[in-house]
């Protein structure tokens with residue numbers, strides 16, 4: 074993509090007193106793209122997203138949304154933004170429809186209120202007081218308000234937390250419709266499936282920094298595939314090879330595990346080549362490779378591996394910086 078990014082961030086920082094929660098983040102989100110920001114609790118996602126939402130000033134670096142500083146030049150862009158925070162500040166006394174109409178009245182342009190409530194399946198709850206809504210219904214109302222102004226850029230902070238699976242999928246369809254219409258979206262989520270379903274690109278945050286970014290395929294490709302099988306002889310009896318008996322496997326990461334019944338487990342960065350070598354090795358020895366299970370890493374495995382690798386960085390998380 075060559076056009077100027079809608080969200081353009083370089084070296085963003087955010088401090089709370091002497092604690093630095095965002096430590097030099099770079100991120101671009103292009104027009105019509107959805108970028109999902111992932112990370113464990115406390116990684117700094119909300120602290121970062123609030124910078125691009127213009128809810129707080131950056132303590133360093135450059136933050137631009139639609140070409141403007143979203144904090145200092147907020148008035149120029151606020152009409153083009155849709156923001157769904159982690160927790161909404163609704164008045165519990167108003168009904169759903171009153172809340173939606175009140176919100177629509179604050180916008181320079183608004184989609185019809187009934188259409189927006191219908192999109193989040195809240196029409197049947199229109200006359201219910203917000204205080205009586207379930208947690209998931211409140212999230213859906215929040216999404217309705219964030220999308221009511223037909224925003225050019227939508228910031229969604231954990232939009233499907235607390236939603237049942239059906240509502241979550243309905244939200245995904247809604248977001249996909251907005252993307253198809255050209256909306257640009259920055260989303261934070263703890264649901265990896267949500268990121269896989271919606272995101273063009275993913276950025277993984279750890280201790281205030283983006284430690285990995287790219288498409289799901291890019292991120293998963295960096296994580297070794299897993300192979301598991303049981304070695305048996307021609308009569309079907311288990312054979313327990315030693316690691317030294319195995320052929321040379323160029324992509325193996327770490328040491329293959331072999332248990333007492335001949336079950337072999339290994340991780341490899343060259344799945345196809347190493348599998349081929351293993352099959353040839355077994356064939357030459359008239360061995361069978363039973364229960365063969367070979368699979369690429371999932372986003373979840375890649376994420377967990379990164380988090381494990383970053384446990385040192387977690388300790389670093391508590392490091393205080395000069396104010």
Ligand SMILES: Nc1ncnc2c1ncn2[C@@H]1O[C@H](COP(=O)(O)OP(=O)(O)OP(=O)(O)O)[C@@H](O)[C@H]1O
Nearest residue numbers: 089090092094112113114115116117118119120121
């Ligand atoms: N107002 C605040 N004052 C001091 N520290 C804060 C404040 N807000 C957040 N933090 C700290 O900043 C770090 C990042 O928090 P943040 O809420 O941005 O993380 P997150 O990735 O959004 O987490 P979660 O997934 O739990 O929402 C945490 O260590 C948190 O305790």
